[in-house]
Amino acid sequence: MDARRVSRQAARLLADTPAIAEAHFRAEAEPYDALSRPDGYLNLGTAENRLLWDLLEGRLAQLPPMTEATARYAPLHGTGVLRGRVAELLSATVGTPLDAEDLVVISGATGALDAIASVLCDPGEAIVVPAPYYGAFDTDLGGRSGARILPAPLDPADGFRLTASAVDRALRRAREEGVTVRAVALSSPSNPIGEVHRPEVLAELLRVVRAHDVDLIADEIYAHAVFGGEAFTSAADPAVNPDWAGRTHVVWGFAKDFGLPGLKTGVLHTRDPRVREAARALAYFAPVSTATQHTLAELLADREWVASFLAAGRLRLGASYGHLTGLLEAYGIPYAPAGAGFSVWLDLGRWLPAAGFEGEELLWRELFEKAKVSILPGGAFRSPRPGWFRLCHTVDAPLVAEAVRRIAVHLGLPPQTGPHDPTPSPAPRNGSRP
Amino acid sequence: MDARRVSRQAARLLADTPAIAEAHFRAEAEPYDALSRPDGYLNLGTAENRLLWDLLEGRLAQLPPMTEATARYAPLHGTGVLRGRVAELLSATVGTPLDAEDLVVISGATGALDAIASVLCDPGEAIVVPAPYYGAFDTDLGGRSGARILPAPLDPADGFRLTASAVDRALRRAREEGVTVRAVALSSPSNPIGEVHRPEVLAELLRVVRAHDVDLIADEIYAHAVFGGEAFTSAADPAVNPDWAGRTHVVWGFAKDFGLPGLKTGVLHTRDPRVREAARALAYFAPVSTATQHTLAELLADREWVASFLAAGRLRLGASYGHLTGLLEAYGIPYAPAGAGFSVWLDLGRWLPAAGFEGEELLWRELFEKAKVSILPGGAFRSPRPGWFRLCHTVDAPLVAEAVRRIAVHLGLPPQTGPHDPTPSPAPRNGSRP
Ligand SMILES: Cc1ncc(COP(=O)(O)O)c(C=O)c1O
Ligand SMILES: Cc1ncc(COP(=O)(O)O)c(C=O)c1O
Numbered sequence: 001m002d003a004r005r006v007s008r009q010a011a012r013l014l015a016d017t018p019a020i021a022e023a024h025f026r027a028e029a030e031p032y033d034a035l036s037r038p039d040g041y042l043n044l045g046t047a048e049n050r051l052l053w054d055l056l057e058g059r060l061a062q063l064p065p066m067t068e069a070t071a072r073y074a075p076l077h078g079t080g081v082l083r084g085r086v087a088e089l090l091s092a093t094v095g096t097p098l099d100a101e102d103l104v105v106i107s108g109a110t111g112a113l114d115a116i117a118s119v120l121c122d123p124g125e126a127i128v129v130p131a132p133y134y135g136a137f138d139t140d141l142g143g144r145s146g147a148r149i150l151p152a153p154l155d156p157a158d159g160f161r162l163t164a165s166a167v168d169r170a171l172r173r174a175r176e177e178g179v180t181v182r183a184v185a186l187s188s189p190s191n192p193i194g195e196v197h198r199p200e201v202l203a204e205l206l207r208v209v210r211a212h213d214v215d216l217i218a219d220e221i222y223a224h225a226v227f228g229g230e231a232f233t234s235a236a237d238p239a240v241n242p243d244w245a246g247r248t249h250v251v252w253g254f255a256k257d258f259g260l261p262g263l264k265t266g267v268l269h270t271r272d273p274r275v276r277e278a279a280r281a282l283a284y285f286a287p288v289s290t291a292t293q294h295t296l297a298e299l300l301a302d303r304e305w306v307a308s309f310l311a312a313g314r315l316r317l318g319a320s321y322g323h324l325t326g327l328l329e330a331y332g333i334p335y336a337p338a339g340a341g342f343s344v345w346l347d348l349g350r351w352l353p354a355a356g357f358e359g360e361e362l363l364w365r366e367l368f369e370k371a372k373v374s375i376l377p378g379g380a381f382r383s384p385r386p387g388w389f390r391l392c393h394t395v396d397a398p399l400v401a402e403a404v405r406r407i408a409v410h411l412g413l414p415p416q417t418g419p420h421d422p423t424p425s426p427a428p429r430n431g432s433r434p
Numbered sequence: 435m436d437a438r439r440v441s442r443q444a445a446r447l448l449a450d451t452p453a454i455a456e457a458h459f460r461a462e463a464e465p466y467d468a469l470s471r472p473d474g475y476l477n478l479g480t481a482e483n484r485l486l487w488d489l490l491e492g493r494l495a496q497l498p499p500m501t502e503a504t505a506r507y508a509p510l511h512g513t514g515v516l517r518g519r520v521a522e523l524l525s526a527t528v529g530t531p532l533d534a535e536d537l538v539v540i541s542g543a544t545g546a547l548d549a550i551a552s553v554l555c556d557p558g559e560a561i562v563v564p565a566p567y568y569g570a571f572d573t574d575l576g577g578r579s580g581a582r583i584l585p586a587p588l589d590p591a592d593g594f595r596l597t598a599s600a601v602d603r604a605l606r607r608a609r610e611e612g613v614t615v616r617a618v619a620l621s622s623p624s625n626p627i628g629e630v631h632r633p634e635v636l637a638e639l640l641r642v643v644r645a646h647d648v649d650l651i652a653d654e655i656y657a658h659a660v661f662g663g664e665a666f667t668s669a670a671d672p673a674v675n676p677d678w679a680g681r682t683h684v685v686w687g688f689a690k691d692f693g694l695p696g697l698k699t700g701v702l703h704t705r706d707p708r709v710r711e712a713a714r715a716l717a718y719f720a721p722v723s724t725a726t727q728h729t730l731a732e733l734l735a736d737r738e739w740v741a742s743f744l745a746a747g748r749l750r751l752g753a754s755y756g757h758l759t760g761l762l763e764a765y766g767i768p769y770a771p772a773g774a775g776f777s778v779w780l781d782l783g784r785w786l787p788a789a790g791f792e793g794e795e796l797l798w799r800e801l802f803e804k805a806k807v808s809i810l811p812g813g814a815f816r817s818p819r820p821g822w823f824r825l826c827h828t829v830d831a832p833l834v835a836e837a838v839r840r841i842a843v844h845l846g847l848p849p850q851t852g853p854h855d856p857t858p859s860p861a862p863r864n865g866s867r868p
Pocket of ligand 1: 110253
């Protein structure tokens with residue numbers, strides 16, 4: 001029975017090695033606790049923001065219960081109420097009024113990425129993605145659609161900052177090789193790096209996608225998780241995107257900005273009527289529970305609460321980032337500076353026990369097995385250069401401190417100042433340095 | 435911009451005519467009300483059970499609120515708690531212990547059907563379905579997977595009862611035509627007819643699928659909505675399925691038996707480890723909100739409540755069915771008798787204003803536009819014979835009475851007894867008759 005045949009389209013989804021997922025669940029099953037399990041795992045591998053629950057709990061408890069109307073079938077691309085409230089929220093973020101009719105609510109940002117990729121691509125057609133990138137893009141954009149993901153490698157020398165020229169090169173190479181590219185996709189702000197893309201860079205990127213006549217998929221799920229000096233600019237903002245709005249598709253969700261990943265609620269914004277119609281047809285297969293839509297719509301109903309929640313979230317993120325980078329500097333661990341997101345991109349290249357991505361994988365395993373710290377290797381983000389790791393810092397500060405201490409001990413680094421200090425320190429703003 | 439190209443795989447989903455969906459939303463927007471809108475629409479087209487809310491409301495309000503753990507990422511094929519409780523519930527229904535590990539929780543029975551079809555079929559391969567069938571099977575089983583749906587026409591002469599020989603014929607014909615069939619799918623109890631398949635019929639069907647070496651997909655979403663004399667038997671029950679369990683995949687959900695369609699929570703039960711693994715990979719794209727899973731798991735936690743809720747539901751369904759069939763008999767409208775489900779399959783063949791499915795479509799439009807009654811034409815269920823209509827009776831009894839009255843007036847039928855009597859009468863158990 002084990003040798004049972006499944007379809008080729010399903011087998012494609014089973015090809016990935018589950019090592020990283022396994023690590024996640026092992027780390028979650030035996031978590032560190034200073035008193036009861038001091039040798040437990042520290043899971044800084046998963047991009048969850050655990051700093052927000054106290055802000056959410058009371059508000060969620062106040063919401064009115066579900067009604068008979070909630071329990072009934074509703075439009076499968078999202079209730080009008082939720083789409084209306086999300087449109088209001090994102091209009092401010094995108095910098096232009098969004099029409100609720102152009103929004104499709106769907107099961108997670110994952111579902112939104114799958115939908116837009118499937119609408120734009122047939123199997124074998126391609127999507128170009130600047131690398132390093134959120135590794136699940138391979139599955140989310142390509143797994144069901146059959147699209148090929150072509151990385152556009154960014155330059156390690158400047159900490160993998162996004163450049164339009166890297167995307168342009170990848171698009172040219174694809175054309176030379178006879179590959180039909182339908183879109184460029186990126187996360188903005190970027191995961192894993194936490195870069196907030198500057199308006200000039202986005203404007204240039206849009207000139208490139210326009211010149212190549214391809215669509216742009218902007219995954220802006222971290223749009224409100226911005227804490228640094230650079231304000232967020234949406235790829236759909238008319239200031240950077242005066243003429244490609246119909247070909248720009250924005251993905252967002254409640255997993256990151258609202259710290260509610262379990263609710264798996266994503267949205268796709270697209271202005272093209274036919275793309276929208278097709279995306280709605282795909283949402284039929286992955287709608288969100290009306291009970292959850294009701295909860296989220298009620299959460300958004302109080303604009304003042306939303307504004308203060310998001311502001312408090314940004315402050316906490318900034319403090320958490322500052323605390324982590326203070327520790328990294330104390331130990332002399334280099335990193336790429338971030339202005340958004342839940343993670344920091346560490347450069348452990350000089351400590352690899354062997355060359356190349358094998359060395360990276362080895363160090364990842366050692367950190368997990370010996371130091372019992374779960375962080376993700378750059379290979380999981382299709383990093384163009386081995387030696388980088390993503391560490392998520394959005395957990396209690398003492399856990400971050402303990403993780404950095406263990407990493408430093410493993411790398412043989414003596415502390416240069418008190419490593420156990422859980423007090424947040426201000427974030428550095430100038431480049432990767434030891 | 436309207437002429438914009440979308441992928442072929444997306445365009446396939448857009449081919450359907452939305453006339454029926456439009457009718458649904460128009461009917462819902464201007465509903466009948468005896469006092470305020472006596473000329474409003476009566477929507478008896480949607481298979482929603484509106485007779486249960488008073489039983490659910492209090493229980494739902496008592497459930498504990500979501501916790502931080504609820505808000506976090508959980509296994510995307512369903513939380514262990516919900517899968518465990520569903521396994522317990524369905525073990526009794528299926529007649530054999532089910533392992534929670536063999537369950538995949540996914541976005542609606544729709545998601546479960548899409549997942550199993552995509553795991554079993556590559557584009558162009560086929561699934562045989564006895565017809566008439568739940569019309570959305572075309573989309574659910576074929577829309578994303580690319581599978582072809584081949585109807586196995588049942589015989590109108592005996593009210594379209596399921597026979598293994600009809601399925602056998604369709605499988606043979608497909609083989610003759612060189613089509614690769616991967617599975618037979620059916621809803622059991624059947625939608626639209628409400629037939630509760632007898633154990634002998636299921637056993638014979640299993641011999642046929644086994645002889646043809648294809649899988650069986652049993653959509654048992656109405657398993658607990660049984661009110662007639664025939665008890666439900668699952669296609670996975672060892673009593674009828676001693677040796678094809680690894681190739682039998684059961685779909686279930688909370689939409690019908692629990693009257694919670696908005697929550698879009700389905701499950702797939704499959705014993706084959708590789709099929710299960712592939713189905714989990716597909717559930718990644720269509721997971722259910724953990725908040726909703728939490729609600730449903732809590733609902734199932736109290737077994738006594740569940741048993742009494744399901745029992746009360748069956749009684750109400752039977753009463754509603756009896757009321758409707760009493761009215762139909764009073765007016766002399768023939769129908770196929772049902773033992774389960776929310777609907778009755780009416781034979782309006784003698785009143786078609788024109789021949790064939792054009793006549794059926796015409797009568798449907800007349801009933802909708804003139805009588806303002808929304809019921810579904812048999813063509814929407816790939817009925818092999820024109821003239822049949824599905825009427826869902828699970829709404830307040832006076833609405834059912836008003837709908838039947840309007841249909842009878844439209845057909846020019848005088849009442850033979852008091853048509854406005856909303857008191858349920860016992861269900862007839864013997865065949866289609868005027
Ligand atoms: C860039 C990006 N997109 C999408 C997702 C997935 O979002 P969801 O959980 O809403 O499917 C993540 C989560 O890690 C992400 O980082
Ligand atoms: C036989 C059958 N299967 C599946 C469904 C869809 O279920 P869900 O709303 O859980 O996707 C229905 C609903 O009408 C149905 O009748």
